[in-house]
Amino acid sequence: MNSPLAAQHSPSASEDLVGLFDIRPSDAPASAEERQAAIAAPKFGTVFTDHMARISWSAQDGWKDRRIERYGPLQLDPATAVLHYAQEIFEGLKAYRHEDGSVWTFRPEANAARFARSAHRLALPSLSVEDFIGSITALVRTDVEWVPSGEEASLYLRPFMYASEPFLGVRPSLEAEYLVIASPVGPYFAGGVKPVSIWVEREFSRAGAGGTGAAKCGGNYASSLLPQVRAQEHGCEQVCFLDASTGTLLEELGGMNVFVVKSDGSVETPELTGSILEGVTRSSIIQLLSDRGHTVVERRIPLDELLAGIEDGSVTEVFACGTAAVVTPIGRLAGSSFDHTISGGGAGELTMAVRGELTDIQTGRAADRHGWLRRLA
Structure with a gap:
């Protein structure tokens, strides 16, 4: 059947x-x-x-x-x-x-x-x-x-x-x-779906222009391990990398892409510059958000702009996505000179709605409108 x-x-x-x-x-x-x-x-x-x-x-x-x-x-x-x-x-x-x-x-x-x-x-x-x-x-x-x-x-x-x-x-x-x-x-995270804390790494980069950042190869992940250890030392579950050229622009986590939800309902994600992995989950979420009527913008996002948005309320949710963890809400963003809680540290409404819709499609509980599923057995 x-x-x-x-x-x-x-x-x-x-x-x-x-x-x-x-x-x-x-x-x-x-x-x-x-x-x-x-x-x-x-x-x-x-x-x-x-x-x-x-x-x-x-x-x-x-x-x-x-x-x-x-x-x-x-x-x-x-x-x-x-x-x-x-x-x-x-x-x-x-x-x-x-x-x-x-x-x-x-x-x-x-x-x-x-x-x-x-x-x-x-x-x-x-x-x-x-x-x-x-x-x-x-x-x-x-x-x-x-x-x-x-x-x-x-x-x-x-x-x-x-x-x-x-x-x-x-x-x-x-x-x-x-x-x-x-x-x-x-579940990828032992505690199930709950907001995670992210350490923003300023000293080490994941990949640079002309490098292997857009390829899914082991070396990219090896270079993220020391920063991941540093993140854990600061009480964070994951690490977020900035661009290698200026050290000011949001790129991606060690193994996940990042999305920012604005108070006007628009959603932003770092654009693919050659140093960011083009996630399958990322592109699927862009489509699902567009289906819901949200404006999705792929652009270079300055860290300082993101932090200011969290402080003044114009940024209401931040989440990460990838095959393993699917969609993970980010409740805290910390670094050497800042420590911000997002949306009271809870899971955002849009974050969880998109996560639910995506997993429902994958598991057959919702209609596959885009023909994404292939039967194996």
Whole structure:
């Protein structure tokens, strides 16, 4: 039975893609009891399903050996290029179990397109949209019993690619491996949806002009870890970065985009300058806000202007968004010379309304007006 509110992407549309993958069942899958225990109270990114998808690439042969195989450790030569030159990219998306038991994902074509852009920036081979969607579909169908149900529950999918040629030398790798692993997850933040405190980092930058900020690669996240530690030392859950050129403009959090809600009902978000990741959730929220009649402006937002708006009341809500956390209200913005509470520290009305609408679409509780959903199983 199909979820009645979702766009009807027939499972048969993915059959040709799934058929490209050789299914090699695990010889040691989790028992039904072990699986149920793992998905009963999942912690983000700590428990993984029985299988993983994999495709190998070489400059000589191109993409080959598409397969679903047992989840397990990777064997790497000590000289493997990724270990020395960080030539690696990844994506993140989720599979949702709808009330009728069917399993769907959200805008995978957008993730596939971003994956291709990231690959280009990191001088990695381009993976087709067909292989991207075929890999996640084949994996989800193989491990469909791992897809949890219930509020805030989903199967997190992590496609990634790395330079696998064993050599020491600064040049693009002539070999690469593409994989997808999957993890049953609950809420990203252990305490559930509640306003978070954000530390605005002035000393360190996430990315600069001409860098890899618009690519989803591990190096961007590695550079955010020390500032994240500093944020926690100041009693904040997340860190917000400013632009590298002037240190005055709002950019993004370590792993999320930022939105600012004004008292006149308009909404602003930092424009894509090449150093900000183009989030799939970000673009979806822009569409949903526009559908609601809100004016959405993408522009460069000075930090001082944002702080002044919080003080005089012209800024009423601030929130962050991303695949993992979906939409997270920001209740406090702090830095070395300021500490402001937003909207009394509570979750804003528009923030929670947009979050509810987005999650309702993803889980099949609301109509998919834009054709964002694709059925996997």
